[in-house]
Amino acid sequence: MKKKLLITVCTVLSLSAQATEPSPTEEPRYDTLRQELVAQDKQLQLRLFTGSGMNYGHELPITTKLNANNDVLDIEFTRVNFNNLSYVKNLLTSPSGDSTTGVSDSTFSKFIYHNFAPTITLIPHELEQHSSTFKANSSLPLIECSLHSITASNDGTVDYSRKEGFKVGFHCPMNIEVNDTNDIVYDISWNVDSNAIYKFMLPSEQTGYRLAITSGTNYFGTTDSDTSALTVRPYLNMSIDDLVVPHIDVGNHSKMVGPNAQLAFYIDPRTYQSREINSVKESIRVVNESLHALGYNPTFTTSNNIGNADVIITKAPLPNAEEHNPSIIGKAAYDSALGKNVITINSGILVFTFDGHTGPNSPNGPYGPLVHEISHVIGLAHQTRFVDSIMGGSGNYLPGLTAPTTNSERNRAYSYVDAQVLKHVEQQLIQKPQTPDEPLNCTINSNLFGV
Ligand SMILES: [Zn+2]
Incomplete structure (x- = not known):
């Protein structure tokens, strides 16, 4: 069965912010500045999130809402920031950037x-049969999608310097068919033209958010009431x-090795009881095995020699392992002194089976x-609560619906x-092989524009 969604194109652009029109003398000034910033590659750097890589998925800066007829989707980015606002502000009076006025x-x-x-476009991707790949x-x-609103403060004014960000909302006319196979996803693509005043600080944010619009049984979430x-989603x-x-x-995240990595794991014998080693x-x-099932070819071994290991698994007190995670069970971070990824499970936690299916606290x-x-x-970051994932808000559990295997x-x-x-x-990783760590001797300001 297919559900045909009615086409309703919303052409109303209603900016809720209160900004007065620029005077005729200001307009050329704005235009000149914009052209100069673009020419010098010093645009405002847009960020859609203010947190760290580790807590990213749990705090997705997007809200979505379908209207009652399912013919308009509202998408709001709730934490939009310009990373280098004061720098660009100074450029308004001093193109060299050294003015403090x-x-x-x-x-x-x-x-x-x-x-x-800004405007955004939702770009469809279709699931390839018998796989988990979307093309x-x-x-x-x-x-x-058209811009619907830019809001920030309770008084309706736009304070672009707000640390927690301002909000940018879009209307998306849903002139599509959503079918019950739930095999289409959409990349949210921000349309940034070459003459824009801004560019993305993290290029992944321009196209890296996906939406699944599902109905009934689907590939993404299994717990909806x-x-x-x-x-x-x-x-x-x-x-x-x-x-x-x-x-x-x-320093706050692990160093991504990819699904084809050769890794030797060292399990710290000082921290794990013998009955926990089996679960580790x-x-x-x-x-x-799961990576092999998905067609990758990693080699995982364990080593009793810490010097030969690539990944250390240990236990230690973890007061702030991952922000926004009150249970604070574990942490993965790269130790640049050791030159290894270190996985730490919080002290006092026994490592037994816990996958949500077989239940907790059974060994092996x-x-x-x-x-x-x-x-x-x-290399996986966190995932949202809207989808089933080992990286999700309930990341203590193995996922209920797993991706299809390509072998036995x-x-x-x-x-x-x-x-x-x-x-x-x-x-x-194929496109951009990992490079050795760069020395961290740059100040934040000097890196704003890559100088
Ligand atoms: Zn995590």
Whole structure:
């Protein structure tokens, strides 16, 4: 059965912010400045999120809402920021960037207001049969979304310098058919032309958010109480590396090795009881087997020699392992002194089977949180609560619906969404091989424009 959605094109552009029109004398000034910034590659750097790579998925800066007729989708980005606002503000009066005088806040706000009017396009991707891979399909219609609102403060004014960000909303006319096979996803693509006042600080944010619009049984989530209603599921088709803010996040995340890595694991015998070792080893094995099941070719071994190991699995007190995670079970981070990824399970937690299916605290099975942490090392970031994932808000559990296998191996670790991101990670590492760590001796300011 197909549900035909009515076409309703919303052409009303209603900016809720209150900005006055620029005076005729200001307009050429704005235009000149914009052209100069673009020419010097010093545009405003847009960010859609203010957190770190590690807590990204849990705090997705997108809200989505279908109207009652399911013919208009509202998408709002709730934490939009310009990373280098004060720098560009100073350029208004001093193109060399060394002025501290700047223009007034209201003038600068007007300048941005009249130069920042983004649009987004939803680009369809279709599931390849018998796989978990989505491919662009040019025969399906694009969905063009118009800017609906830019809001920030309770008083309706746009304060572009707000640390927590301002909000940008779009109307998307849903002139599409949503079919019950739930095999179409949409990349949210921000349309940034070459003459725009802004560019993305993290290029992945321009196209890396995906939407699944599902109905009934689907590949993305299995726990909805009302599966008959159309459900919009935003998620991230991004890796850990995509979400790292250069020279800020380094040290707080794992170093991405990809799904084809050769890894020797050292299990710290000082921290794990012998009865837990089986679950640790089984967690490593399940990740290895699941990656093979999805067509990758990693080699995972364990080593009793820490010097020969690539990944250390240990236990230690973790007061702030992952922000926004009150249970604080584990952490994966790259230790630059050791030159290794280190996975730490919080002290006091026993590593036994915990996958949501066989129940907690039975030995010899995989431990969901450890599968989650190893997956960080592979390159997966967090996922949203809208989709089933080992990297999701309930990342203590192996996913209920796993991606199809390509051989006789068994995939227990990775959902359809995880499998999409693994594919992305693999391609990312092929295109851009990992380079040695760069020294962290640059100040944040000097890196704003890559100088
Ligand atoms: Zn995590």
